[in-house]
Amino acid sequence: MNAASEPMPPDDLRRWLTERVAAYLGRPPAEIDATVKLRTYGLDSIHALSLCVDVEEAVGLLVEPTLAWDHPTIDDIAAHLTDLLSRDRPRREPAADTE
Amino acid sequence: MTDFVTHVRNRISDDREFVFVRDDGGRNRLTFAELDRRARATAVWLAGRGLTDQPVLLLYPAGLDFTVAFLGCLYARVPAIPAPLPDAGTPHASRVRTLMRDAGARLVLTDPAHASGLSGLSARVADAATADPDAWTPPALTGGTIAYLQYTSGSTSDPRGVEVSHGNLLHNLELFRSLARERPVRRLAGWLPHYHDMGLVGLQLQALHAAADLVFMSPAAFVARPVRWLELISRHGADWTVSPDFGYAWCTRRITDEQLAGLDLSTLTMALSGAEPIRAGTLAAFERRFAPAGFRPTTWNPGYGLAECTLMVTCVPQGQGVTVRRFDPSALQRHRAVPAPEGTPLVACGPVSGLDLRIVDPGGSGPVADGEIGEIWVAGPSVALGYRGRPAETRATFRAGDPALHGRWLRTGDLGFLLDGQLYVTGRIKDVIIVNGRNLYPQDLEEAAARANPAAGRSAAFGVRRDDGGEHVVLVQEVRRGQPGALGETAGRVMDQVTREFGIPLSLMLVPRGAVRQTTSGKLRRRHMRELFLSGRLAPLHAELEPAVNDLLETVA
Numbered sequence: 001m002n003a004a005s006e007p008m009p010p011d012d013l014r015r016w017l018t019e020r021v022a023a024y025l026g027r028p029p030a031e032i033d034a035t036v037k038l039r040t041y042g043l044d045s046i047h048a049l050s051l052c053v054d055v056e057e058a059v060g061l062l063v064e065p066t067l068a069w070d071h072p073t074i075d076d077i078a079a080h081l082t083d084l085l086s087r088d089r090p091r092r093e094p095a096a097d098t099e
Numbered sequence: 100m101t102d103f104v105t106h107v108r109n110r111i112s113d114d115r116e117f118v119f120v121r122d123d124g125g126r127n128r129l130t131f132a133e134l135d136r137r138a139r140a141t142a143v144w145l146a147g148r149g150l151t152d153q154p155v156l157l158l159y160p161a162g163l164d165f166t167v168a169f170l171g172c173l174y175a176r177v178p179a180i181p182a183p184l185p186d187a188g189t190p191h192a193s194r195v196r197t198l199m200r201d202a203g204a205r206l207v208l209t210d211p212a213h214a215s216g217l218s219g220l221s222a223r224v225a226d227a228a229t230a231d232p233d234a235w236t237p238p239a240l241t242g243g244t245i246a247y248l249q250y251t252s253g254s255t256s257d258p259r260g261v262e263v264s265h266g267n268l269l270h271n272l273e274l275f276r277s278l279a280r281e282r283p284v285r286r287l288a289g290w291l292p293h294y295h296d297m298g299l300v301g302l303q304l305q306a307l308h309a310a311a312d313l314v315f316m317s318p319a320a321f322v323a324r325p326v327r328w329l330e331l332i333s334r335h336g337a338d339w340t341v342s343p344d345f346g347y348a349w350c351t352r353r354i355t356d357e358q359l360a361g362l363d364l365s366t367l368t369m370a371l372s373g374a375e376p377i378r379a380g381t382l383a384a385f386e387r388r389f390a391p392a393g394f395r396p397t398t399w400n401p402g403y404g405l406a407e408c409t410l411m412v413t414c415v416p417q418g419q420g421v422t423v424r425r426f427d428p429s430a431l432q433r434h435r436a437v438p439a440p441e442g443t444p445l446v447a448c449g450p451v452s453g454l455d456l457r458i459v460d461p462g463g464s465g466p467v468a469d470g471e472i473g474e475i476w477v478a479g480p481s482v483a484l485g486y487r488g489r490p491a492e493t494r495a496t497f498r499a500g501d502p503a504l505h506g507r508w509l510r511t512g513d514l515g516f517l518l519d520g521q522l523y524v525t526g527r528i529k530d531v532i533i534v535n536g537r538n539l540y541p542q543d544l545e546e547a548a549a550r551a552n553p554a555a556g557r558s559a560a561f562g563v564r565r566d567d568g569g570e571h572v573v574l575v576q577e578v579r580r581g582q583p584g585a586l587g588e589t590a591g592r593v594m595d596q597v598t599r600e601f602g603i604p605l606s607l608m609l610v611p612r613g614a615v616r617q618t619t620s621g622k623l624r625r626r627h628m629r630e631l632f633l634s635g636r637l638a639p640l641h642a643e644l645e646p647a648v649n650d651l652l653e654t655v656a
Contacts, residue, residue, distance in 0.1 A: 045601075046322050046345075049322055
């Protein structure tokens with residue numbers, strides 16, 4: 001999980017988010033549906049804040065602490081992060097070539 | 100000696116210190132001697148403004164400025180009111196005004212970084228630099244003098260401030276001291292907020308009382324990266340820490356193998372757990388996870404307490420280890436503790452020591468026998484003076500029992516039983532719901548739900564507890580027949596509002612008009628609603644239940 005030398009493809013991002021959320025909630029990742037609102041699974045403000053920390057460390061993006069409320073499903077979050085990454089990309093591309 | 104100030108000042112030295120580890124990892128330090136000097140200067144500043152005996156609200160971020168201001172208030176005989184800093188532009192600012200009105204406080208103190216953000220409250224920075232610490236003269240203090248007001252009881256619109264005296268504080272901290280037995284605490288580490296009774300008394304004031312070092316960090320830093328708490332313990336060789344159950348559970352869940360490899364918890368001799376239901380599963384999982392880092396199972400000290408008794412009522416003393424016993428779940432529901440090998444595990448919260456405690460039949464027939472569940476009543480010098488400015492509520496809560504004995508008992512509102520000399524806590528009569536160590540009041544949740552669905556009828560919020568002690572919030576709301584919009588959308592709106600505002604997951608049931616019961620005097624019957632909910636006797640028009648709550652209903656059914 002090195003900080004985004006190469007942007008995560010959307011599918012990987014979705015899988016990674018599902019794994020993170022499942023770990024916070026102590027449930028198997030298979031039980032988390034990417035189209036269902038995370039609050040349905042019992043996501044609280046502590047989990048939501050941790051998700052921001054993990055996104056910052058693993059994806060290399062600074063996100064608002066309200067991320068999980070503004071984008072309530074895994075699919076919504078993945079789409080939002082993909083959007084941020086694509087906007088970020090022109091600046092990052094030279095670095096991505098080094099790996 | 101009868102007051103906290105004299106006690107602390109007898110122990111001032113240059114080789115004890117408070118260390119605050121900032122979110123950026125940097126450290127701010129003050130020796131006890133410097134804390135004392137700054138507190139005296141603050142006291143001179145406060146006294147110079149004629150604030151003696153006038154309560155002052157302390158709105159500080161985590162850090163040493165709070166400790167100085169709090170101690171300065173005590174040195175000046177100013178009742179201190181620790182409260183959380185309101186987030187800019189949230190409804191929390193109105194909470195501060197309600198709190199000030201309730202306490203009769205006219206002054207807000209804060210640090211220079213937050214003064215402009217709180218200018219609407221005319222917050223001041225105690226300009227202690229201009230005051231001469233040597234001009235301080237100790238005020239007359241007795242055991243009955245109010246030291247501070249603890250506002251952790253009551254809803255946002257109806258807050259209740261517990262008046263804690265110097266005598267209460269000294270007695271409760273003496274209970275802490277006796278827990279340590281022959282190995283007095285030398286270095287405390289923690290992250291609990293200073294406006295929380297466990298953070299204030301269990302960390303800050305305990306360190307001052309025991310002349311121990313305190314190493315602490317902000318709650319936000321802990322939540323974001325829980326490993327930092329255990330790193331504090333490792334790096335500073337702390338021997339004592341305190342946390343609600345969720346703090347330990349969060350470490351087990353979040354800390355990676357790589358982080359674990361760098362930890363040394365072998366110096367820890369006391370790990371207190373309290374302020375919310377203690378789950379046997381949390382203790383066992385933490386032990387397993389952190390044994391390689393040197394954590395010993397005998398380190399646990401599960402306890403029970405509440406702000407109305409300063410902080411601690413009972414706690415397992417050092418080295419005794421955890422007692423987990425299993426009880427027949429159906430007998431527990433009938434208010435009896437019957438040991439059963441495959442039953443519900445409950446964690447013992449320690450023996451009764453230094454206070455009087457009895458278990459009383461909530462129906463009013465007096466004390467019950469060991470092994471029978473009733474309301475926990477407490478009496479003794481740690482029991483606080485009462486709720487500020489609320490004689491009726493003070494009488495009802497703090498003066499229970501035989502009037503001939505001046506009603507010396509505190510009704511805790513919690514349910515439990517005594518068995519083999521230890522207290523077990525099983526539930527509560529009062530309406531408060533505790534999630535992640537935070538007290539939530541049903542009125543606040545109901546009010547938020549009504550804002551999200553103005554066409555709704557009555558709402559009732561209550562907590563339900565899983566077998567393992569975890570607590571969940573349930574809200575039952577009446578909807579009108581023919582209310583516009585699909586029920587699913589309405590439910591979504593209510594859940595979005597409550598989840599966002601309180602940061603907690605919610606289980607919601609929408610029910611027809613008249614399903615939320617009231618007494619004839621119009622008081623909500625939340626406990627009755629809870630029973631109906633748990634027994635499956637509510638017929639919802641629409642339900643969105645958290646998986647854990649759903650599991651709970653299935654086990655009951």
